[in-house]
Amino acid sequence: xxxxxxxxxxxxxxxxxxxxxxxxxxxxxxxxxxxxxxxxxxxxxxxxxxxxxxxxxxxxxxxxxxxxxxxxxxxxxxxxxxxxxxxxxxxxxxxxxxxxxxxxxxxxxxxxxxxxxxxxxxxxxxxxxxxxxxxxxxxxxxxxxxxxxxxxxxxxxxxxxxxxxxxxxxxxxxxxxxxxxxxxxxxxxxxxxxxxxxxxxxxxxxxxxxxxxxxxxxxxxxxxxxxxxxxxxxxxxxxxxxxxxxxxxxxxxxxxxxxxxxxxxxxxxxxxxxxxxxxxxxxxxxxxxxxxxxxxxx
Ligand code: SF4
Numbered sequence: 001x002x003x004x005x006x007x008x009x010x011x012x013x014x015x016x017x018x019x020x021x022x023x024x025x026x027x028x029x030x031x032x033x034x035x036x037x038x039x040x041x042x043x044x045x046x047x048x049x050x051x052x053x054x055x056x057x058x059x060x061x062x063x064x065x066x067x068x069x070x071x072x073x074x075x076x077x078x079x080x081x082x083x084x085x086x087x088x089x090x091x092x093x094x095x096x097x098x099x100x101x102x103x104x105x106x107x108x109x110x111x112x113x114x115x116x117x118x119x120x121x122x123x124x125x126x127x128x129x130x131x132x133x134x135x136x137x138x139x140x141x142x143x144x145x146x147x148x149x150x151x152x153x154x155x156x157x158x159x160x161x162x163x164x165x166x167x168x169x170x171x172x173x174x175x176x177x178x179x180x181x182x183x184x185x186x187x188x189x190x191x192x193x194x195x196x197x198x199x200x201x202x203x204x205x206x207x208x209x210x211x212x213x214x215x216x217x218x219x220x221x222x223x224x225x226x227x228x229x230x231x232x233x234x235x236x237x238x239x240x241x242x243x244x245x246x247x248x249x250x251x252x253x254x255x256x257x258x259x260x261x262x263x264x265x266x267x268x269x270x271x272x273x274x275x276x277x278x279x280x281x282x283x284x285x286x287x288x289x290x291x292x293x294x295x296x297x298x
Pocket of ligand 1: 028029030031032034035036037075076077102
């Protein structure tokens with residue numbers, strides 16, 4: 001199959017069947033410094049797009065063959081550049097739909113309308129300072145971060161399903177506290193359901209490095225009142241230790257934790273306290289985009 005990949009088990013979204021709208025080459029209006037695809041000059045248009053019927057035919061075959069929970073629309077590049085995205089999505093009713101976008105077109109009203117048809121929209125926002133945004137995402141010269149931010153705020157007003165923002169951290173570029181303070185201000189305006197903070201975990205096109213998971217946790221402290229997900233399989237070198245009941249409740253109010261956060265960073269005492277608070281019904285479970293968070297009820 002040309003356009004289908006998977007299904008793959010995704011920790012964030014469950015079993016996902018992928019649809020790649022640009023399988024033959026990279027078609028992107030960014031050339032991110034951390035991209036896993038070969039470097040390519042950013043483009044703003046999808047040349048010679050396949051007809052939606054061609055892609056649909058493959059999706060329909062795959063749907064009969066595989067079990068999956070979510071149909072993920074993605075691309076070797078930016079899926080919203082595909083000019084028939086709206087037509088394609090109209091034919092996919094009945095499936096749980098997720099799109100992974102770099103956000104570059106989110107200010108466009110037509111794209112906003114199309115994205116409203118998805119159950120989960122995941123948008124990238126690696127930096128808000130124009131200089132840092134250009135350095136990390138290397139966008140086409142017509143793309144402006146202010147427009148993207150305003151587009152995200154506008155989109156949130158009309159989109160009431162799950163909106164996830166992903167920040168990918170690259171060492172020496174967007175890994176400073178000041179950038180995360182600015183991201184925090186912008187995220188407070190966007191009001192996403194979840195913020196994923198990740199780093200490079202496969203060799204990228206350019207010679208850049210990720211940061212440690214500990215650093216991701218440090219930076220995440222600057223992001224307040226959001227459901228933050230830091231995907232990690234590593235054992236962490238730091239612990240949250242000896243909190244009092246009140247301190248734990250305040251922490252979980254400001255920053256709901258996931259199962260993996262709790263297993264990885266709570267010491268024995270704090271884990272016991274957490275279990276007691278669960279029994280006392282002072283902590284509730286909240287599911288966001290397939291991830292369970294624990295939040296204090298206060
Ligand atoms: S947006 Fe995605 S495909 Fe495009 S350059 Fe960045 S990482 Fe690569």
